[in-house]
Amino acid sequence: MDIAQNLWIPLFLPLLAVLFIIIPSAYISFPKKRITFGLTLLSPVVSLILSLFFIHYLLHHPTETLEVNFIFLNSGAFKVHIGAFMDKISAFAFFVFNVIALCSGLFAYKYMQDKEDFSRFFILLNLFVFSMSGLILSANLIQFYIFWELCGVFSYLLIGFYYKRPASELAAKKSFLINKIGDFALLAAVLVFSYFLIQDTDAIFYPLLTLNDVSTWSLMAYVQLGAFAYSVLCLLVVFAAMVKSAQFPFQVWLVDAMEAPTPANALIHGALITSAGAYLIIRLYPALILSPVVLKTIAVIGIITAISCAVIAIAQNDIKKILAFSTASQLGLVFTALGCGAYSGAVFQLGAHALAKTLMFITAGVILHKTLNRNLKFLGGLREYMPILAAAWLIGVLSLSGVFFSGFYSKEMILNHLWESRQFVFLGLSAFAVILNVIYLFRSYFIIFEGHYKGSYDFSQDEDKKYDGIDRFMLSSLGVSALLTAFLGGFIAADFQRHIYIIKQKFYLVRHPELEISIFIASVLTIYLMWQIYAVRKFKIRRVRLIYRFVVLQFYLNKIFELLYNVFIGGLSKVVRVLDKYVIGGIYTLIMQIARFGGYLISRLQNGNLNSYIFYSFVFVAAVLLCAVMVYFKGLSQYGG
Numbered sequence: 001m002d003i004a005q006n007l008w009i010p011l012f013l014p015l016l017a018v019l020f021i022i023i024p025s026a027y028i029s030f031p032k033k034r035i036t037f038g039l040t041l042l043s044p045v046v047s048l049i050l051s052l053f054f055i056h057y058l059l060h061h062p063t064e065t066l067e068v069n070f071i072f073l074n075s076g077a078f079k080v081h082i083g084a085f086m087d088k089i090s091a092f093a094f095f096v097f098n099v100i101a102l103c104s105g106l107f108a109y110k111y112m113q114d115k116e117d118f119s120r121f122f123i124l125l126n127l128f129v130f131s132m133s134g135l136i137l138s139a140n141l142i143q144f145y146i147f148w149e150l151c152g153v154f155s156y157l158l159i160g161f162y163y164k165r166p167a168s169e170l171a172a173k174k175s176f177l178i179n180k181i182g183d184f185a186l187l188a189a190v191l192v193f194s195y196f197l198i199q200d201t202d203a204i205f206y207p208l209l210t211l212n213d214v215s216t217w218s219l220m221a222y223v224q225l226g227a228f229a230y231s232v233l234c235l236l237v238v239f240a241a242m243v244k245s246a247q248f249p250f251q252v253w254l255v256d257a258m259e260a261p262t263p264a265n266a267l268i269h270g271a272l273i274t275s276a277g278a279y280l281i282i283r284l285y286p287a288l289i290l291s292p293v294v295l296k297t298i299a300v301i302g303i304i305t306a307i308s309c310a311v312i313a314i315a316q317n318d319i320k321k322i323l324a325f326s327t328a329s330q331l332g333l334v335f336t337a338l339g340c341g342a343y344s345g346a347v348f349q350l351g352a353h354a355l356a357k358t359l360m361f362i363t364a365g366v367i368l369h370k371t372l373n374r375n376l377k378f379l380g381g382l383r384e385y386m387p388i389l390a391a392a393w394l395i396g397v398l399s400l401s402g403v404f405f406s407g408f409y410s411k412e413m414i415l416n417h418l419w420e421s422r423q424f425v426f427l428g429l430s431a432f433a434v435i436l437n438v439i440y441l442f443r444s445y446f447i448i449f450e451g452h453y454k455g456s457y458d459f460s461q462d463e464d465k466k467y468d469g470i471d472r473f474m475l476s477s478l479g480v481s482a483l484l485t486a487f488l489g490g491f492i493a494a495d496f497q498r499h500i501y502i503i504k505q506k507f508y509l510v511r512h513p514e515l516e517i518s519i520f521i522a523s524v525l526t527i528y529l530m531w532q533i534y535a536v537r538k539f540k541i542r543r544v545r546l547i548y549r550f551v552v553l554q555f556y557l558n559k560i561f562e563l564l565y566n567v568f569i570g571g572l573s574k575v576v577r578v579l580d581k582y583v584i585g586g587i588y589t590l591i592m593q594i595a596r597f598g599g600y601l602i603s604r605l606q607n608g609n610l611n612s613y614i615f616y617s618f619v620f621v622a623a624v625l626l627c628a629v630m631v632y633f634k635g636l637s638q639y640g641g
Contacts, residue, residue: 002068003053003054003057003066004066004067004068004084004086005068006050006053006054007054007066007067007068007084007085007086007137008068008084009046009047009050010043010046010047010050010051010094010098010133010137011084011130011133011134011137013042013043013046013047014043014126014127014129014130014133015126015130016039017039017040017042017043017126018123018126018127018130020035020039021035021036021039021040021119021122021123021126022123033109033113033118033119036118036119036122037105037109037122039122039126040105040108040109040122040125040126041102041105041106043101043126043129044098044099044101044102044105044129045102047094047098047101047133048095048098048099048102051091051094051095051098052095054066054086054091054094055088055091055092055095058086058087058088058091059088059499062499065085065086065087065212066084066085066086066087067083067084067085067086067139067212068083068084068139069081069082069083069139070082070083080140080142080143080208081139081140081143081208081210082139082143083139083140083143084137084138084139085137085138085139085140085210085211085212086137087212088499088500089282089283089347089500090136090137092347092351092500093136093279093350093351094133094136094137096351096354096355097132097133097136097354099355099358099480099481099484100354100355100358100481101129101132102477102480103358103359103362103477103480103481104125104263104264104358104362104477105125105263106473106474106476106477106480107262107263107362107365107473107474107477107478108121108122108125108261108263109473110369110471110473110474111261111262111263111365111369111474112261112263115261117161120161121161121261121263121264124154124157124158124161124264125158125263125264127150127154128151128154128155128158128264130150131147131150131151131153131154132147132151134146134147134150135147135148135150135151135276135279136279138211139210139211139212140208140209140210140211141190141193141209141210141211141284142190142194142208142209144211144280144283145186145187145190148183148186148244148276148280149183151276152176152179152180152183155175155257156172156175156176157172158260158261158264159171159172159175159256159257159259159260159264160172160173160259160260161260161261161264162259162261165259167259168259168260170256171256171257171258171259171260172259174252174253174256175253175254175256175257178243178250178252178253178561179243179244179253181243182239182240182241182242182243182244182250182277183240183243185236185237185239185240185243186236186237186240186280188236189233189234189236189237189240190209192233192236193209193217193218193221193233194208194209196220196221196224196225197209197217197220197221211283214283214284214285214286214287215286215287218284218286218287218290219290221233221287222290227291230290230291231291231293231294234287234288234290234291234294235294235297237280237281237284237287237288238281238288238294238297238298238301240277240280241277241278241280241281241335242277242301243277244274244276244277244280245274245275245276245277245278245328245331245334245335246274246277246327246328246331247277247301247302247305247328247331247332247335248301248304248305248308248309248328248332249555249557249560249561251305251309251324251325251328251554251557252554252557252558252561254274254324254325254327254328255321255324255325255554257324258318258320258321258324262320262361262362262364262365262368262369263365265320265323265361265365274327274328274331275331275334275350275353275354277331278331278334278335278338278346278350279350281298281335281338282338282343282346282347282350285338285343285502286502289502295338295339295340295341296339297339298335298336298338298339299335299336299338299339299340299426300339301332301335301339302331302332302333302334302335302336302337302338302339303332303335303336303426303429303430303433304332305328305329305331305332305335306329306330306332306333306335306336306429306430306433307329307332307429307432307433307436308555309325309326309328309329309332310325310326310329310433310436310437310439310440311436311551312325312551312552312554312555313325313326313329313440314436314439314440314443314551315548315551315552316440316552317375317376317377318374318375318376319364319367319368319374319375319376319444319448320361320364320374322440322444323357323360323361323364325440326357326400326437326440326441327353327357329433329436329437330349330353330357330400330437331350331353332433333349333411333414333430333433333434334346334349334350334353336414336426336429336430337349337413337414337417340417340418340421340423340426341417341421342413342414342417342418343500343501343502344413344496344497344500344501345410345411345412345413345414345416345417345497346414347496347500348409348410348413348489348493348496348500349407349410349411349413349414351406351410351488352399352406352407352409352410352485352488352489353400353407353410355399355406355481355484355485355488356395356396356399356400356405356406356407356485357396357400358481359392359395359396359478359481359482359485360392360393360396360397360400362392362474362477362478362481363389363392363393363396363478365474366386366389366470366474366478367379367382367386367389367448369474370386370457371455371457372457373455373456373457376444376447376448377454378454378455378456379447379448379453379454379455380447380448380449380450380451380452380453380454380455381449381450381451381452381453381454382448382449382453383449383450384453385453385459386470388470388475388478389449389470389478390445390449391482392478392482393444393445393448393449394445394449395482395485395486396482396485397441397442397444397445399485399486399489400437400441401434401437401438401441401442401523402434402437402438402519402523403438403520403523403524403527405485405486405487405489405490406484406485406486406487406488406489406490406493407489408489409489409490409493409496410489410493411434411519412511412516413493413496413497414430415427415430415431415434415515415516415519416511416512416515416516418430419512419515420512431519431522434519434523435522435523435526438523438526438527438530439526439530442526442527442530442531442534443530443533443534446530446531446533446534446535447534450534450535451534451535451537
């Protein structure tokens with residue numbers, strides 16, 4: 001059998017898990033949790049095994065891709081296919097995603113075991129895995145958009161999982177509404193691309209907007225649209241990616257998404273829901289490189305986000321908020337790399353960040369599960385009681401900061417490319433962003449795990465001392481994510497740039513030891529400074545109240561979004577309400593009166609009474625004018641009031 005036919009299996013497995021979880025609940029009040037857990041793990045385990053087979057096949061057949069399609073909609077030249085497509089890029093992303101899904105499922109079993117709606121959470125988790133698998137394996141841009149929207153729906157449901165809490169409900173609404181802005185931009189881009197390609201009668205696309213041949217159809221659209229219009233169209237794609245990946249100033253929705261259960265955060269932030277924007281640019285990169293303006297825009301957006309979100313993270317005291325801003329900052333480096341042409345480094349950074357961030361969210365979840373606290377002010381000294389968690393957090397911190405492990409290789413690829421391509425402004429700003437990442441990440445480590453514990457939890461009550469009182473399921477998820485975060489980069493980094501590229505450039509493989517050593521020395525000195533400030537407490541930083549408040553409140557971006565919402569959305573809703581109540585209602589009444597008068601006039605005319613017909617016609621016109629004037633002034637006065 002053709003190996004491509006197996007691409008359907010990862011799409012159906014999560015749906016089968018949902019089906020078998022729902023069916024028992026229709027007959028049994030409380031379905032067995034272990035069955036639910038086993039069905040949830042089945043999908044990522046099988047998908048992970050299949051992904052290894054796919055990667056092996058693609059590496060041994062470097063000129064081939066895997067694809068299977070069938071016609072979903074056929075209307076003349078407009079043919080929409082549904083299918084599954086995998087190349088080396090999607091194979092890497094699919095492998096990383098299934099590792100994260102497996103770790104999140106293992107962790108979620110113990111984390112959600114004693115909470116309400118256990119089965120509902122795992123149903124949503126499986127549906128989210130289905131939508132993300134579909135997005136990664138999409139064969140064309142139209143199908144990509146469908147799964148893009150499904151990801152938004154299920155992330156909304158996971159963020160608002162604790163819907164009885166007002167904060168969770170508001171966070172879910174906020175993330176959904178802000179993401180809708182980007183969704184409309186992507187929909188507009190898909191429709192415009194489709195329209196201009198269908199107009200080209202000399203070419204038939206099977207399927208339309210296929211991701212296997214982006215360079216061909218994007219070039220045809222470029223020829224038809226011209227440079228300026230094509231750049232505007234590509235900027236719609238970039239805008240959609242900005243919103244989904246929480247780039248500045250849209251990171252406000254990502255912070256509120258912390259209301260979701262921590263296992264969901266591991267997926268939402270570690271997996272590709274936030275990375276979906278960057279993944280969109282990666283998939284459409286052959287189309288975007290036709291416009292240098294678009295690439296520079298991506299780079300500028302990325303570096304602004306990388307620096308600003310890192311600065312905000314330094315001032316945060318909530319563990320999950322620190323990780324949320326860290327996600328936006330790390331994805332900002334991915335955007336910068338893509339805008340500057342460091343394609344291989346951007347893809348590798350995406351995977352390295354996802355694994356490390358999953359590890360850190362699971363670690364944060366264990367801390368929250370045991371201490372019931374996520375505020376840095378009430379933590380500290382946890383290395384003495386939970387050295388396993390301290391080691392896991394340290395691995396994640398070292399990787400994300402680019403000092404060691406997988407994150408070192410990804411940032412090395414990006415910075416070396418910037419040096420070799422003589423983009424020194426972005427090189428300097430990216431190096432500054434890397435140092436800022438070192439600051440807030442090691443600040444969190446020293447505050448949480450060094451010093452003295454300041455919380456109220458009694459660690460002496462832990463019955464299981466063997467693994468610091470950590471459940472074996474949580475420990476398993478920590479172990480898998482920690483091992484891959486630590487060692488995956490070292491195994492694949494050497495050959496990664498030989499297989500993952502768009503335009504093969506020799507200087508992707510060039511290394512500059514002087515640059516790497518300089519960044520490493522600067523990072524080590526920064527770590528020493530953080531140790532002196534937050535562990536030894538030798539120095540004390542004085543806060544400038546106004547600046548500190550400005551940074552903690554995200555440069556007042558939330559207030560700006562609320563103001564824009566009240567002015568535009570609130571004002572528009574009032575206008576629509578007035579129109580609906582008075583104008584639309586008045587028009588409906590007017591139409592009914594016209595119909596009545598019209599029927600009466602016709603009846604009078606049929607009776608042959610011409611004088612009566614003329615008289616009632618004048619009355620009819622006067623009534624229409626009077627109704628119109630009354631409706632207008634009533635609506636105007638109501639709106640004015």
